[in-house]
Amino acid sequence: MHFERLSPGELPVDTVELARALIGAVLVRDSKDGRVAGRIVETEAYLPGDPASHAFGGMSARNRSMFLPPFHAYVYFIYGTYFCVNVSSEAEGEGAAVLLRALEPIAGIDLMERRRADVPVRDLCRGPGRLARALDIDRSEDGCDLLRDERLWLASGAGGAPVRVGSSRRIGITRAAHRRLRFYLRGSPFVSGPRSLSPP
DNA sequence: TAGGCGATGCTCT
DNA sequence: GAGCATCGCCTAG
Numbered sequence: 001m002h003f004e005r006l007s008p009g010e011l012p013v014d015t016v017e018l019a020r021a022l023i024g025a026v027l028v029r030d031s032k033d034g035r036v037a038g039r040i041v042e043t044e045a046y047l048p049g050d051p052a053s054h055a056f057g058g059m060s061a062r063n064r065s066m067f068l069p070p071f072h073a074y075v076y077f078i079y080g081t082y083f084c085v086n087v088s089s090e091a092e093g094e095g096a097a098v099l100l101r102a103l104e105p106i107a108g109i110d111l112m113e114r115r116r117a118d119v120p121v122r123d124l125c126r127g128p129g130r131l132a133r134a135l136d137i138d139r140s141e142d143g144c145d146l147l148r149d150e151r152l153w154l155a156s157g158a159g160g161a162p163v164r165v166g167s168s169r170r171i172g173i174t175r176a177a178h179r180r181l182r183f184y185l186r187g188s189p190f191v192s193g194p195r196s197l198s199p200p
Numbered sequence: 201t202a203g204g205c206g207a208t209g210c211t212c213t
Numbered sequence: 214g215a216g217c218a219t220c221g222c223c224t225a226g
Binding site: 044054076080086101127129170171173174 | 217218219220
Binding site: 057060061062076077078079080081194195196 | 201202203207208209210211212
């Protein structure tokens with residue numbers, strides 16, 4: 001399956017705008033096992049100065065990729081089990097990112113199913129931890145350039161159906177929890193979280 | 201279908 | 214030593 005790489009001019013350098021713009025775009029993962037890809041259907045924005053952001057306390061060994069120039073991967077390990085994938089989103093040194101929360105699988109579904117036996121297609125990439133597992137992403141992808149890297153990169157969406165984007169509060173955080181910084185593709189069954197946060 | 205909770209280990213205080 | 218940008222299993226309704 002062929003995908004067109006996104007170029008820098010096609011994406012906004014602003015965390016909230018990027019979180020919206022990435023809905024409908026495609027995340028492609030090429031590895032020795034083959035290609036898997038999915039349409040991004042859910043994101044969250046973590047802004048400069050945001051108390052819920054990993055970058056809130058300044059740069060550290062873990063979060064340094066959040067301070068890279070825009071469109072680099074920030075991959076972190078959470079709850080002793082899962083990895084989560086973000087896209088750096090502000091000028092170099094700012095410390096902000098967009099968390100990729102869910103994908104609609106569109107290529108390499110058989111490979112994803114081999115990685116996750118007995119999981120329905122709907123659930124393969126429904127949630128940030130599942131997404132990283134289905135795409136076989138770990139800390140070795142941390143810091144890669146998502147517009148130029150060969151292993152993990154962003155492509156444009158099909159551009160067919162209009163993209164209707166909804167918003168809600170973010171999931172799984174305690175600080176600044178009221179802010180509406182989560183974005184999702186309305187009506188998509190591949191979106192994570194409780195139904196009450198994703199009305200069509 | 202919705203809500204509660206334990207597992208698990210890294211990160212920072 | 215506490216907390217965590219999660220998931221899957223369990224229970225109740």
